[in-house]
Amino acid sequence: MFSNASNFVQGVDKVFLIILGISFFFMIAITAVMIHFAIKYNRKKNIPAVQVKDNTMLEVAWTVIPLLLTILMFYYGYAAYLPMRKPPKDAMVIATTAKMWKWSFEYPGNKQSDTLYVPVNKPIKLTLKSLDVIHGMFIPSFRIKQDVVPGRPNFVWFIPQEPGEYNIFCSSYCGVLHSAMLAIIKVVPEKDFNTWLEALPANTPTVQNPGLDILQKNGCVA
Numbered sequence: 001m002f003s004n005a006s007n008f009v010q011g012v013d014k015v016f017l018i019i020l021g022i023s024f025f026f027m028i029a030i031t032a033v034m035i036h037f038a039i040k041y042n043r044k045k046n047i048p049a050v051q052v053k054d055n056t057m058l059e060v061a062w063t064v065i066p067l068l069l070t071i072l073m074f075y076y077g078y079a080a081y082l083p084m085r086k087p088p089k090d091a092m093v094i095a096t097t098a099k100m101w102k103w104s105f106e107y108p109g110n111k112q113s114d115t116l117y118v119p120v121n122k123p124i125k126l127t128l129k130s131l132d133v134i135h136g137m138f139i140p141s142f143r144i145k146q147d148v149v150p151g152r153p154n155f156v157w158f159i160p161q162e163p164g165e166y167n168i169f170c171s172s173y174c175g176v177l178h179s180a181m182l183a184i185i186k187v188v189p190e191k192d193f194n195t196w197l198e199a200l201p202a203n204t205p206t207v208q209n210p211g212l213d214i215l216q217k218n219g220c221v222a
Contacts, residue, residue: 005164007083015077088157110203119160120189121160123157125157139169147172148172166187169182
């Protein structure tokens, strides 16, 4: 949290903090009011109950304030989401395929890998397709999550801004080995990426599914 791993981190985190701040404010305010009334109208004080009705200001307040807060949260949420659906025209396109239970990534020249390599500070567009059931492309560090539905081409895009290794998960339950549908995204300098891509053989995955390997080593699957 609060990193700079991709160009979407700050926008998504800002929305999260706004909603979290509003939630904490009302949790504290409502709790304080409850405690106040519990003490003030304690049964031992024998304060007679009074029926209160037709308080127009109170009714307007509890209608208008939540409405304005909802509009505020929607505005910031939509402002953070809208750029996610507008990839730049010069983005590098990597065909991403989901199937039970692994991810595969195809680069220009029919070169495939089970590990996603991308150059730092370059816009990347992942075209998404599923060969079987509904999956979900989820890169928590990049604040990206998108459904991958059979027969419905989709995409995500991002600009990786910090070199390193990040996890890719499947966010939709896709069967018995759903938890093993893991992959790694490696953000490297552009020179290193070009060297790796040039050495990658055509149409030959280079890395096995890491989650499936763990299950196999522990005797969970054959």
